[in-house]
Amino acid sequence: MNGRGNRPDNSARTRGPFAPWTDPDALPLVRFEAVSKHFAGVTAVDALTLDIYPGEFFALLGPSGCGKTTLLRMLAGFQTPDAGRVLLDGTDITDVAAHRRPVNMMFQSYALFPHLTVAGNVAFGLKQDGLPKDEIAARMAEMLRLLRLEGLETRKPHQLSGGQRQRVALARALVKHPRVLLLDEPLAALDKKLRGETQFELMRLKERLGLTFVIVTHDQEEAMTVANRIGVMNHGRLIQVATPSEIYEQPNSRWVADFIGDVNLIEGRIVKADAAGTTIASASVGTLRTAAVADARPGDAVAVALRPEKIRIARDMPVGDVNRVEGEVWEIGYLGDFSIYKVRLGDAFVINTAAANVTRLIERPVGIGDRVWLTWAADAGVVLTQ
Numbered sequence: 001m002n003g004r005g006n007r008p009d010n011s012a013r014t015r016g017p018f019a020p021w022t023d024p025d026a027l028p029l030v031r032f033e034a035v036s037k038h039f040a041g042v043t044a045v046d047a048l049t050l051d052i053y054p055g056e057f058f059a060l061l062g063p064s065g066c067g068k069t070t071l072l073r074m075l076a077g078f079q080t081p082d083a084g085r086v087l088l089d090g091t092d093i094t095d096v097a098a099h100r101r102p103v104n105m106m107f108q109s110y111a112l113f114p115h116l117t118v119a120g121n122v123a124f125g126l127k128q129d130g131l132p133k134d135e136i137a138a139r140m141a142e143m144l145r146l147l148r149l150e151g152l153e154t155r156k157p158h159q160l161s162g163g164q165r166q167r168v169a170l171a172r173a174l175v176k177h178p179r180v181l182l183l184d185e186p187l188a189a190l191d192k193k194l195r196g197e198t199q200f201e202l203m204r205l206k207e208r209l210g211l212t213f214v215i216v217t218h219d220q221e222e223a224m225t226v227a228n229r230i231g232v233m234n235h236g237r238l239i240q241v242a243t244p245s246e247i248y249e250q251p252n253s254r255w256v257a258d259f260i261g262d263v264n265l266i267e268g269r270i271v272k273a274d275a276a277g278t279t280i281a282s283a284s285v286g287t288l289r290t291a292a293v294a295d296a297r298p299g300d301a302v303a304v305a306l307r308p309e310k311i312r313i314a315r316d317m318p319v320g321d322v323n324r325v326e327g328e329v330w331e332i333g334y335l336g337d338f339s340i341y342k343v344r345l346g347d348a349f350v351i352n353t354a355a356a357n358v359t360r361l362i363e364r365p366v367g368i369g370d371r372v373w374l375t376w377a378a379d380a381g382v383v384l385t386q
Contacts, residue, residue: 018228019243020053027090029054029212030075030180035084037070037236044070046236047084052180057206057213059223062233063259068216071233072182075214076105088179104178108185110169112157118144119153122171129176143171146205163194170202174209181206183215187222199225220260224248232256248307253386257305262340264311264351266304266381270296278383280304284349288323291379303384310380311353313341313366314373324375327351329368341366343374 020026028051037045045067052058060068073079074086077098086094093101104125112121122143126136144150147167157165166186173181183202187195203226206213217223223230224244231241240252251257254265268282278294280302281287288304296302318324325345333340338356345351353374355366366372 018055020056021051021229026053028052029056029089030214031085031087032071032075033085033087035071035074035081035086037067037074037079038082043236045074045081048236048238049084050231050238050241052212052214054212055206055210057203057215057226057228059227059230060214060216060233061218061220061223061230063218066233067236068233069184072105072184072214072216075180076103076182077101078105102179103182104173104176104180105182105184106169106173106186108188110157110165112165112168112172114157117154117156118149118160118168121157121168122149122175125172125176139175139177143175146174146208147171162190163198166190166198170205174205174211178211180212180214183213185217186215187217188219195222196225202226224260232259234259250382251305251384254303254305254384257303257382257384262308262352262354264306264308265384266306268302268304270294270298270300270302272298277378278302280383284345284347285323285325285351288381289378290381290383291377292381292383294383294385296383296385300385304381305384306351306376306381308340308352308354309338311351311374311376313343313353313355314375315366315370317373318375322376322378323380324373325351326371326373329366329370329372332366332368341372343372 030052032048032050034047034049035045036047048071060071062068070079074081077096081094085092113124116124119140123136123140126139144153147170149167149171152160152164160168187198190198199222202213215226227244229241229243230247232239232247234255240247240256247256247260251260257263258265266282266285268280270278271281272279273294273296275293277289277291279287279289290304294302327343327345329341330344330350331342338354341353341355343351343353351374
């Protein structure tokens with residue numbers, strides 16, 4: 001808490017006009033240059049190239065085994081690439097020992113020393129570096145204050161809550177003033193509410209300290225919340241690198257669209273494509289129109305990615321909508337602030353739609369078995385050719 005109730009802390013804004021990757025003159029802080037890594041003949045990272053810029057909060061997101069943690073460990077110095085280079089601020093650090101890199105890593109398990117106090121854990125790395133006692137004390141006090149650990153200095157890890165242990169591990173990683181902080185699934189052990197609070201706390205810390213953060217996670221919501229950019233990985237390759245909004249609104253493939261959030265993928269073939277948009281014939285929903293211009297020709301197979309929240313549901317037949325289809329409500333998932341409706345069309349194809357629960361209780365809600373109409377705007381769908 002910032003001592004001012006629920007009012008936001010404007011001293012460290014978590015979002016702003018930050019996009020150095022769009023500047024052709026901007027130099028990356030971290031560069032993976034055609035990096036590959038294999039384990040027992042299995043490719044973990046496959047000729048991957050990636051730039052991460054100073055002050056960026058970058059998320060590596062993907063399913064288990066996609067290579068994201070291996071990539072992080074190569075940056076930390078715990079593993080060496082079989083091919084390619086890792087550069088930090090233009091300097092090749094591929095063969096530099098982990099303890100000599102200005103990089104620190106916070107592990108998923110926190111890896112706190114059980115026999116040391118909070119103060120001992122936070123100060124451990126500084127003592128190993130042989131810093132003067134007064135500097136150690138000053139840095140430790142700063143971190144304890146920054147991470148709200150004051151008064152807990154003499155406690156051992158087993159005497160702390162999960163959230164407190166997480167903050168101790170973060171303080172230990174930050175106290176050495178690394179150029180880059182690496183976070184390996186750092187919030188996985190926290191409950192949902194605390195995880196959400198800590199995500200925003202990490203964002204504020206990054207802004208306040210002016211550091212570069214790289215986080216590995218399989219939690220899509222977490223990546224979308226904290227990151228300036230997301231690198232979506234699969235089978236050791238980067239499938240798409242973009243901002244959270246671009247990843248969600250403009251996925252570059254069926255795989256990314258399906259992996260990020262909930263989506264309806266409607267398969268079909270191009271009927272007409274011009275500057276005004278694309279007309280697609282689908283066996284599931286009939287003819288549909290998108291405002292997106294497809295890089296495809298008539299007859300080509302494509303998919304339209306349509307997010308559930310962009311579809312309207314109503315019991316009465318709408319008038320004037322570009323895209324509309326009738327179906328039967330098959331299942332309903334009530335999630336409090338909104339509900340998910342699974343609507344089965346005539347050929348058993350199911351479309352998911354999300355609707356906010358804003359109707360009054362005296363109004364009859366859409367129920368299971370109701371015949372309903374689904375409609376969406378031409379600019380709601382994204383045409384995918386791969």
